[in-house]
Amino acid sequence: MVRSWLSFGLAVTAGLCNPARADINGTDPKEPIETISVTATRNPTDAFEFPGMVTVIGPDDISLLQASTPDDLLKFVPNVEFTGGPRRTGETPSIRGFSGSDLVIMIDGARQNFGAGHDGRFFLDPTLLRQVEVLRGSSSSLYGSGGTGGVMEFRTAGARDFLPDGRRFGGALSGGYQGVNDEAVGTVSLYVLPTANTDLLGSFTKRGSGTIELGDGSELDNTDDDISSAFVKAGYDFSDTHRIEFSFRRFDNEAEEPNNGQGLGGSDQVEKDLLSQDLRLAYRYRDPDNALIDLDVVAYSTQYEADELRLDALGAGPDGELLRRDVDTLGFRLDNRSRFALTEGIATTFTYGVEYYQDDQNGAAGATERAGVPDAESDFLGVFLQAEIEVEQPFGVLPGSLLLLPGVRYDDYESSSDLADDNDESNWSPRIAVNYSPVEWGLAFVSYGDAFRAPSMDELYLTGVHFAIPNFIIPNGAPIINRFIPNPDLKPQSTTTLEYGAGLNFSELLGEDTLHFKVSRFHIDGDDFINLSVTQPELEIFPCFIIPGSCDGTTNSANVADAKLKGTEIEASYDHPRFRFSLGYGHIHGRDQDTGEPIGSLAPDQLSFIGAVKVPEVDAIVGWRMLAAEQFDQVSDPAEIRDGYVVNDVFIAWQPDAPALAGFRLDLGIDNVFDKKYERVFNDVVEPGRNFKVLGTFSRNW
Numbered sequence: 176m177v178r179s180w181l182s183f184g185l186a187v188t189a190g191l192c193n194p195a196r197a198d199i200n201g202t203d204p205k206e207p208i209e210t211i212s213v214t215a216t217r218n219p220t221d222a223f224e225f226p227g228m229v230t231v232i233g234p235d236d237i238s239l240l241q242a243s244t245p246d247d248l249l250k251f252v253p254n255v256e257f258t259g260g261p262r263r264t265g266e267t268p269s270i271r272g273f274s275g276s277d278l279v280i281m282i283d284g285a286r287q288n289f290g291a292g293h294d295g296r297f298f299l300d301p302t303l304l305r306q307v308e309v310l311r312g313s314s315s316s317l318y319g320s321g322g323t324g325g326v327m328e329f330r331t332a333g334a335r336d337f338l339p340d341g342r343r344f345g346g347a348l349s350g351g352y353q354g355v356n357d358e359a360v361g362t363v364s365l366y367v368l369p370t371a372n373t374d375l376l377g378s379f380t381k382r383g384s385g386t387i388e389l390g391d392g393s394e395l396d397n398t399d400d401d402i403s404s405a406f407v408k409a410g411y412d413f414s415d416t417h418r419i420e421f422s423f424r425r426f427d428n429e430a431e432e433p434n435n436g437q438g439l440g441g442s443d444q445v446e447k448d449l450l451s452q453d454l455r456l457a458y459r460y461r462d463p464d465n466a467l468i469d470l471d472v473v474a475y476s477t478q479y480e481a482d483e484l485r486l487d488a489l490g491a492g493p494d495g496e497l498l499r500r501d502v503d504t505l506g507f508r509l510d511n512r513s514r515f516a517l518t519e520g521i522a523t524t525f526t527y528g529v530e531y532y533q534d535d536q537n538g539a540a541g542a543t544e545r546a547g548v549p550d551a552e553s554d555f556l557g558v559f560l561q562a563e564i565e566v567e568q569p570f571g572v573l574p575g576s577l578l579l580l581p582g583v584r585y586d587d588y589e590s591s592s593d594l595a596d597d598n599d600e601s602n603w604s605p606r607i608a609v610n611y612s613p614v615e616w617g618l619a620f621v622s623y624g625d626a627f628r629a630p631s632m633d634e635l636y637l638t639g640v641h642f643a644i645p646n647f648i649i650p651n652g653a654p655i656i657n658r659f660i661p662n663p664d665l666k667p668q669s670t671t672t673l674e675y676g677a678g679l680n681f682s683e684l685l686g687e688d689t690l691h692f693k694v695s696r697f698h699i700d701g702d703d704f705i706n707l708s709v710t711q712p713e714l715e716i717f718p719c720f721i722i723p724g725s726c727d728g729t730t731n732s733a734n735v736a737d738a739k740l741k742g743t744e745i746e747a748s749y750d751h752p753r754f755r756f757s758l759g760y761g762h763i764h765g766r767d768q769d770t771g772e773p774i775g776s777l778a779p780d781q782l783s784f785i786g787a788v789k790v791p792e793v794d795a796i797v798g799w800r801m802l803a804a805e806q807f808d809q810v811s812d813p814a815e816i817r818d819g820y821v822v823n824d825v826f827i828a829w830q831p832d833a834p835a836l837a838g839f840r841l842d843l844g845i846d847n848v849f850d851k852k853y854e855r856v857f858n859d860v861v862e863p864g865r866n867f868k869v870l871g872t873f874s875r876n877w
Contacts, residue, residue: 243360260858262398282328286506347364438859655727745760851864
């Protein structure tokens with residue numbers, strides 16, 4: 176649980192300042208702000224009281240980070256790591272050692288199911304966001320396939336987030352710059368309430384960047400990005416109980432970089448056009464007098480296009496060849512909540528519903544099939560039921576309160592392709608969690624849950640050439656080939672997670688202040704882990720380069736019988752009228768029980784600290800962020816060992832209260848203040864060096 180530790184009382188997104196003009200140094204400390212999670216249970220829930228670990232990043236945090244990528248937003252969350260290197264096109268997230276299809280990623284409830292070997296998992300400009308939630312641990316009982324590592328849900332802003340009572344129209348302009356990659360950004364936003372029941376918001380962001388300066392003094396070339404982000408949201412309230420909402424989001428990045436944008440990349444250059452866009456229609460029914468119907472319905476279409484035009488013949492294809500990867504998702508989800516008071520002192524909320532989504536992938540290399548991008552389709556259908564049972568004075572004798580959270584989901588899925596046999600399975604995902612609070616200031620929790628992840632279309636149906644090694648002995652001789660081998664018999668990857676922990680929640684320790692602390696320990700047993708294996712014989716002049724095919728290799732996915740992961744997480748925050756801080760710690764360890772080899776997207780032990788001093792005398796806040804990591808040695812290849820590091824950032828925000836400067840805000844920051852040279856796991860490239868950042872915003876409401 177990370178509280179919204181620098182809450183200004185502002186409803187802002189990165190680059191958008193709320194013209195409500197609340198105090199930049201926070202709300203009344205006698206009324207501490209609750210951090211509310213919706214993702215954890217599909218109901219508004221105090222993140223501290225949830226029997227597990229969920230982090231809520233509010234709009235104030237997003238603004239102070241001046242984030243340009245999702246990695247900027249989430250790198251301080253315990254046991255959340257991004258790999259792939261500094262290029263935004265290659266960033267891929269992991270939670271508790273799980274990455275790729277092992278995570279559920281959503282934007283306003285729309286699943287983001289794009290997956291590629293050397294491209295990022297999803298593409299999003301943080302300017303659009305008002306809140307991010309990270310639910311860590313077994314989540315399949317609510318979210319189905321992919322809930323093994325957890326859930327990342329990103330929520331966008333609406334017009335009412337920016338318009339205080341009595342205001343009907345407003346707008347904001349912002350512009351910023353960061354030096355480490357010569358990145359300039361500008362945003363224009365308009366929001367309006369045409370009628371009392373209608374709200375409209377439109378926002379457009381332009382972002383451009385170039386060569387990245389690294390912490391060792393070198394530069395990462397071929398990193399040009401030209402990004403256009405557009406967002407529109409419209410809502411209409413039919414009455415006090417019915418609301419319908421439409422939104423459209425588009426992210427378009429025209430980048431020039433190596434075909435493999437991760438790490439240093441190769442010498443082959445491509446012109447990439449990465450498009451991500453969502454169409455979403457949502458309906459909500461809320462009636463305080465109706466305890467049986469509390470309904471949310473969302474239907475969406477998500478489209479990903481990753482087109483790469485070869486600019487040379489240095490890769491696995493000719494100059495001018497167009498590589499295509501398209502992934503389209505159609506989805507629908509219905510949730511309802513029914514509330515009962517079973518007896519005096521026992522209140523129950525049932526959350527139940529149905530979800531369906533379909534993924535359709537198409538790939539091409541010129542006029543032919545693209546290797547590693549099979550044409551395939553997957554269909555998922557799930558039904559779920561969860562109960563939240565709150566018991567006061569359990570068994571009539573125990574003090575305090577008890578929260579029981581049992582749930583179960585049934586999923587049926589099928590994947591098909593002309594390249595191999597269909598793959599179809601069904602899966603039950605049960606979970607039960609208990610939270611006991613014997614006193615107002617303390618709690619203990621334990622949870623047990625099963626989760627699963629269906630094989631992806633790529634894992635099932637990979638075909639074609641993975642890579643080729645040129646023959647440097649015989650001119651025009653046959654190269655050494657590594658080929659993809661499909662495996663349509665893959666089983667779903669499944670895990671069982673036991674998690675337990677405790678929390679403390681104090682107020683008025685040193686006056687008008689609050690302190691929150693939460694710790695968790697988890698143990699994960701995995702069956703049929705899906706592992707990508709690249710088999711390539713040792714290269715020798717004879718016979719490899721003399722006899723065609725004698726040293727060819729294969730790449731395929733297979734199930735690993737038994738794997739175990741375990742770890743620890745700690746989150747704490749303190750809020751005082753003059754200062755605030757938050758602290759996080761994450762540890763993860765994973766092994767293949769049969770071979771003893773490390774397994775999963777592991778990361779070093781990490782400690783994060785964020786502190787800020789409120790200076791109301793000058794309408795400012797000044798802060799410091801620190802991220803420290805131990806040496807990482809959970810590797811099979813010694814070349815993957817990474818040294819420990821400590822990276823420091825500083826920031827300041829100024830929102831003057833003078834009438835002449837009304838609506839203005841200035842954010843300044845320096846990331847990696849000491850220009851530290853460090854490498855994160857599995858990246859094969861040094862991280863960016865010292866980065867000076869500035870963002871100015873002007874907004875006005877009428």
